[in-house]
Amino acid sequence: MCSRYSEDCYIQAVNEVQNCTWQKRPQEYSRFRFFLSSCCNAVNNFIVSQNNTSLGSNITYEVESKKNILIAEDIYKMLPKSQPFDGFPFKQCAVVGNGGILTNSSCGAEIDQSDFVFRCNLPPIWGNAVADVGNKTDLVTVNPSIIALKYGKLNEMKAAFLRNLTSYGYSFLLLPAFSYSSNTAISFEVHHLLKKYQAKQRAIFFHPNYLKSLAQFWRGRGVRAYRLSTGFMITSAAIELCEDVKLYGFWPFSKNLNGKPISHHYYDNQLPKPGFHAMPKEFYQVLQLHYKGVLKLQIGACLKR
Template sequence: MSYEVESKKEIPIKENIFHMFPASQPFVEYPYNQCAVVGNGGILNNSLCGAEIDKSDFVFRCNLPPITGNISKDVGSKTNLVTINPSIIIQKYGNLKEKKAIFLEDIATYGDAFLLLPAFSYRANTGSSFKVYYTLKESKARQKVLFFHPKYLKHLDLFWRTKGVTAYRLSTGLMIASIALELCENVKLYGFWPFSKTVEDTPINHHYYDNKLPKRGFHQMPKEYSQMLQLHMKGILQLQFSKCEIA
């Protein structure tokens, strides 16, 4: 199943949404030279990649991961864009009702980063995504909200289907890696490792901050990772498989 944006039925929106959209190109220094796409894989623990990540010109992160405290030595702290899955807004932040203050406190750790949401991918995502926009606007937060263009989501889905990735939906990691390849001259991926053991056969958690496994049937992680490996072998991007070298 692909995104609802492919449906001929329009997603019903009762409000004027155009004032939410950027008036100009938000990525002012595009194309960026060196970009880091930081996944959330457990392989990041004890990787000491934080300093290398933070030296990048533009850093992408996925789904509001923790970056403060001792973990920053492994994952870095610089963030230029971070995605938010609308399910996080509903499940973790109570759809920004009683937990609005906690949400604002959490996103403050990302500085001036863009918050990217799939408001127009599925009907269920629209309301929560709009709530993020209005919450930030009302609180005069530093972060700015961006929405995936529905046609971009459609064509991204169709492109990866031609490569054999026919999952219910693409993973956030693959989507952000795709965006990085469009915005950056050089792309390096950290924390992309969908396995339970390292190359040295050491057991690792699924995420660097917990061991919660994804829902079955939503993504095709082996096929996605196979595509990333092919891009790595062709020199189109770099995958970091192990600890980073300390300069």
């Protein structure tokens, strides 16, 4: 199937999938979840916590493997005692990517009915977008580059940052504080800012060991990239943390199912750095999981209820 990862091949493959009724296959789901948890163990290791990281220990950075950071008392106090998600395992989870395929999808209401909603990189969930993407958010990832570019590293634009966060309700903000050493200070700043202003949101941090194990897991399945995309990381965690997983907005191609051009994101057309992620290879894996009944991939419009 699409060994060269061509857009037209994928569009044809997905159109064929759309003609079939999707069914969850519990045995396939349990089998894949077992392999994933044996390798990566999101239940205990997804987030840096006091349970999996002791005071006075050193954490090695995910990407900069020769660098580490001492978990001194000030850092230790930032960490939740254990994995902070109440209600685990969640029944129905929505993992919402930011693909332009979401435009005019009318998926918002369906997404908002999920028990737990994951989002990526502080996407706009207000105004006209709500009908397509919903606004319920339980966890949203925050790329430090967004903080730097959009909010001036929080030097002058703290108020704007806090104001925009109100759209995300009582959600977790998940930051890669220990992926690169350059991410650490800004991630900690977000944590302190939320606490200082008693924001509804709470900052938590990816565990670098989880991300390293996850990269190794997917590398063994052909996804070789400088780094996995955030959406793929979150999807992997969701398979361990949820009973049913449905993906929305996962579409790394420049055309929709009818071959018409679409923007890269539903809110802009900014393309990823060339060679940084392996999006078509990730999509191949997602499509395989859809075929096998492990998760459901929503492409195109949702049925209005």
